[in-house]
Amino acid sequence: MNQAGEWGEIYVTRYLREKGYDILTSNYRCRFGEADIISLDKKTLVITEVKARGKNSIARPAEYVGKEKQRKLALTASLFAASRKLKNPIRFDVAEVFFPEEENYKVYKINYMKDAFRV
Numbered sequence: 001m002n003q004a005g006e007w008g009e010i011y012v013t014r015y016l017r018e019k020g021y022d023i024l025t026s027n028y029r030c031r032f033g034e035a036d037i038i039s040l041d042k043k044t045l046v047i048t049e050v051k052a053r054g055k056n057s058i059a060r061p062a063e064y065v066g067k068e069k070q071r072k073l074a075l076t077a078s079l080f081a082a083s084r085k086l087k088n089p090i091r092f093d094v095a096e097v098f099f100p101e102e103e104n105y106k107v108y109k110i111n112y113m114k115d116a117f118r119v
Contacts, residue, residue: 008052008097009036015095015110021046030079033072038080045088047077049116052097061096062113074119092117 013023021039028035037048049069051061070092077090094116098109 004052004054004097004099005050007099008050008095011097011110012048012050012095012112013037015112016048028076028080030076032075032079033069035073035076035080038077040088041091043088045077045081045086045090046093047073047090048093048095049073050095050097052099054099061098062094062111062116065094065117070117070119091115092119 009026013026016037016039017023019041021041024038024040026037028038035047036050037046039046039048049065051064053061073092077092080086081088081090091114094113096109096111096113098111
């Protein structure tokens with residue numbers, strides 16, 4: 001993971017805590033892939049994919065969460081829930097984090113998209 005991604009996850013984790021989410025884990029890895037942040041929003045298990053870019057990026061960060069990534073996130077979420085014996089509904093969110101400069105990782109803007117996709 002690059003520095004922008006690491007900083008993006010730090011900012012989004014802080015953002016979610018401020019919104020009342022219970023952070024369960026971050027950078028969860030399994031044979032299917034990786035989930036950036038796994039949390040609970042009340043009784044819903046939330047898988048958040050974080051995409052960070054400079055503010056002058058050509059494409060929106062969320063556009064990098066394609067069908068294959070969505071499929072892997074769904075499998076990863078299922079394995080996580082099964083391993084913890086969780087029966088909660090699962091939601092997939094995407095957080096776009098924008099930085100004003102590539103070398104300065106002071107956040108410019110967070111665009112948090114609840115229920116960004118369904119699989």
